[in-house]
Amino acid sequence: MTETNLNLNKNTTGRYGEYGGQYIPETLMNELDRMAKAYEHFKNDPEFKTELHDLLVDYANRPSLLYYAERMTKDLGGAQIYLKREDLNHTGAHKINNVIGQALLAKHMGKTRLIAETGAGQHGVATATIAAYFGMECEVFMGKEDTDRQKLNVYRMELLGAKVHPVTSGSMVLKDAINAALQDWTKRVDDTFYCMGSATGPHPYPLMVRDFQSIISQESKAQLKDQTGKLPDMVVACVGGGSNAIGSFANYIEDPSVQLVGAEAAGKGVETNLTAATVERGSDGIFHGMKSMFLQNKTGQINPVYSISAGLDYPGVGPEHAYLAKTGRAQYVGITDDEAVQAFEYIAKTEGIVAAIESCHAVAYVQKIAPTMRKDQIIICTLSGRGDKDVASIAKYKGVDIDE
Amino acid sequence: MSKLKAVFAKQKAFIPFVVANDPDFEGTVNNVVALAEGGADIVEIGIPFSDPVADGPVIQAADIRALKADPDLPMDTIFDIVAEIRKQTDVPLAFLTYLNIVFQYGYEAFTARCAELGVNGLVIPDMPYEEHDELAPIAEKNGVDLIPLITPVSADRIEKIAKAATGFIYVVSSLGVTGERSEFANDLGDLITRIRKVTDVPTAIGFGIHTAEQAAEMTQLADGAIVGSACVNIVAEYGAQAPAKLKDYTQQMKAAISANPVG
Numbered sequence: 264m265t266e267t268n269l270n271l272n273k274n275t276t277g278r279y280g281e282y283g284g285q286y287i288p289e290t291l292m293n294e295l296d297r298m299a300k301a302y303e304h305f306k307n308d309p310e311f312k313t314e315l316h317d318l319l320v321d322y323a324n325r326p327s328l329l330y331y332a333e334r335m336t337k338d339l340g341g342a343q344i345y346l347k348r349e350d351l352n353h354t355g356a357h358k359i360n361n362v363i364g365q366a367l368l369a370k371h372m373g374k375t376r377l378i379a380e381t382g383a384g385q386h387g388v389a390t391a392t393i394a395a396y397f398g399m400e401c402e403v404f405m406g407k408e409d410t411d412r413q414k415l416n417v418y419r420m421e422l423l424g425a426k427v428h429p430v431t432s433g434s435m436v437l438k439d440a441i442n443a444a445l446q447d448w449t450k451r452v453d454d455t456f457y458c459m460g461s462a463t464g465p466h467p468y469p470l471m472v473r474d475f476q477s478i479i480s481q482e483s484k485a486q487l488k489d490q491t492g493k494l495p496d497m498v499v500a501c502v503g504g505g506s507n508a509i510g511s512f513a514n515y516i517e518d519p520s521v522q523l524v525g526a527e528a529a530g531k532g533v534e535t536n537l538t539a540a541t542v543e544r545g546s547d548g549i550f551h552g553m554k555s556m557f558l559q560n561k562t563g564q565i566n567p568v569y570s571i572s573a574g575l576d577y578p579g580v581g582p583e584h585a586y587l588a589k590t591g592r593a594q595y596v597g598i599t600d601d602e603a604v605q606a607f608e609y610i611a612k613t614e615g616i617v618a619a620i621e622s623c624h625a626v627a628y629v630q631k632i633a634p635t636m637r638k639d640q641i642i643i644c645t646l647s648g649r650g651d652k653d654v655a656s657i658a659k660y661k662g663v664d665i666d667e
Numbered sequence: 668m669s670k671l672k673a674v675f676a677k678q679k680a681f682i683p684f685v686v687a688n689d690p691d692f693e694g695t696v697n698n699v700v701a702l703a704e705g706g707a708d709i710v711e712i713g714i715p716f717s718d719p720v721a722d723g724p725v726i727q728a729a730d731i732r733a734l735k736a737d738p739d740l741p742m743d744t745i746f747d748i749v750a751e752i753r754k755q756t757d758v759p760l761a762f763l764t765y766l767n768i769v770f771q772y773g774y775e776a777f778t779a780r781c782a783e784l785g786v787n788g789l790v791i792p793d794m795p796y797e798e799h800d801e802l803a804p805i806a807e808k809n810g811v812d813l814i815p816l817i818t819p820v821s822a823d824r825i826e827k828i829a830k831a832a833t834g835f836i837y838v839v840s841s842l843g844v845t846g847e848r849s850e851f852a853n854d855l856g857d858l859i860t861r862i863r864k865v866t867d868v869p870t871a872i873g874f875g876i877h878t879a880e881q882a883a884e885m886t887q888l889a890d891g892a893i894v895g896s897a898c899v900n901i902v903a904e905y906g907a908q909a910p911a912k913l914k915d916y917t918q919q920m921k922a923a924i925s926a927n928p929v930g
Contacts, residue, residue: 286793288721289816450843549767563771564717
C-alpha cells in the first residue's frame, strides 16, 4: 500500500467556490489558524507521513478490500458491483482513517486532550480508540437522542476510557453535539484538539478530513485497475456531513467519465419535513463554521432533521459537496428509511454482509440504478461501516422483539 | 461620526442585552424601553437563533423561549419590534445576531432596514475578521457599524481587528461562552492597552459581568460594560414585571460605573 496523497487538491484556501470559509467565534480563530499551518507543514513531513501510513496499515487494517459483489451483481442484472469495505477497518467504519490523521496532528501540535462530536457513535468510538492508543484524554459529545438509540456505542466509548456527555440542548442530535463540542473547545483551546468527524465545519477541517479520507478512493482506484484494468463508471456513497463520500470521490473528481453519486437520508421522504436530504431540500447558508447548504427556514433558523440513521441526520453538508452539487460534478439522491432498511436486509441476505444503516442508503441507490446500466459497466459502492450497532434498532423498526 | 462611538465620549457606557421576542413582542418593547429609561447607553437586542454556539445556557434558553411561540419568527417581526421601540425611545441600539439570519435576509436589505430604524451596530459572533469583507462594505455604506470581538486569545490578531473596527470593540472577558462568571482573564488591561495603541474606537467588556462591582471594575479598564445573561435572567424570572426590575438593575449598574472617569 502506498502512502496517502495528502496533496491531491492544490486548492488549500478553504474555499470551494463560494462555499467553505471560517465562520466561527473569534476565540477559536487563532487555534484554527495554528491547526491549518500545522497541517500544511506536517502533510509534507516525511516522518508524519510514515507514521500515518504505518498506523493505517498496522493498526487500522488498511488497505480495505475492494470486493466484487457477484451475487448482488447477478441478482440486479446490470452493472458490475464492487463494494469498498470500510466496514472491515478497525473500529468498523471509515471514521478511523480521519481520526488517525487528526490525532497524529494533535500529538505533533503538543495537544493532550481530544474532544469529538458523534452521531451514530462511530466517530466517537474511533476517537476514543485513537485517544487510548496515544494515551490522550478523550471526551465525546453525543445528542441524548443518539445516546438512547446507540447505547452499545456509548458503552464502547466508555470502555475505551472516554467520557461521554449526553447533550440535552436543541433537538439532542448530531448538530447539537457539534454545538456542545465547539462550546467546550472555546473554554479550553490550549491543550485540546477538536477532532471533527465529518468534512464539515470551518477550514481546515473540510480539507483535512477530505485528505485523510481520500485513502478510500486512492485504494479503490488502484484495486479496480488491478482487478479489471478499468475506471469505475459510477461511485456511490452515503452522505450525512459527507466524509466517507468525499473520500470515496476525491481521486475520481478529475475523471469526468466517473459519475459521482451521494445518497442522502430522505427519512420519511424528501418532500416531508421528516428528512435530512440537505442538497435536495436545503439552501445556501452559514452555520457551524462554514458557508454551505443547510436545511433551514426562511429566516435562517436551522431545521430539526430526521433519519432512521443517527449518522446521517445532520442539517448541513460539507462545503465541497455543496460545490460539487452546484457545479453538477456530483449528484445527490434521497433514500428513505424504508428503502435503507430494505437494503440492510437485502445485502445481509444476498452477500452475507451486515452493513451500517448509513451505508445501506448507498446500497439502496445501487439496487435502483444497477439494473438500468449495462453489464460491462462498473459501480463502486462504499460500505462506510458495519451494521452490528444497528441490529437492535432495525429489529425495533420491523416490530421484532429481541429483548432478552 | 458613528453614533455608537459618540456614546462613549460622554460617559462610561452601560450596555444591557435582551433577546427579541422573549417573552413576546410587547414584552420586548417594554423591556428595552425600561432599560433605556434606567439609563442604558446602548441596548443590545439579540436575534434568537436555533443554534447559538457562542452563547451559554441562559441565552440559549431565551432563544428557545423566543422561538417557541413562533419557530418561523420572521426577521420583519423583529424589525417591527424595533419600530415600536423607536416610537418610545431614541436610545442607540445594536443587534446581536448569528450571520445566517443576516445572510438569509440579504446583506443590503438587512443593513438598510437597520439604518432606517436606527439600529446602529451589529455584533455577529460567528463572523470573524477574515470573513467580514462580504458584509463590511455594505454595512458601511448604510452607516451600520460592525462591532468586532476581541478575546484573551486573539494574540497577534488584536491589531488588525482593532484597526478595522468602527462603533466600539466588544472585548470578551474570558474564554468560553456567554454567562455569569466570578473570574475574568487577568490580562484584560494589557489587551485594552494594545487595542488603544492602534485605534481610538472605544472598548466594552462583555461575557460574565453581572454584579455592580464587576461592572465598576471592568469599566476601570474599558470604556463600557456589556451585560447579557443577568438581564435575560431577570426577563425569565419576572415576566410581565421584568421592565421595573430591569430599570432598577440598570440604574444600579449605571451608578456603579459612573464613578469611573471617562477616557
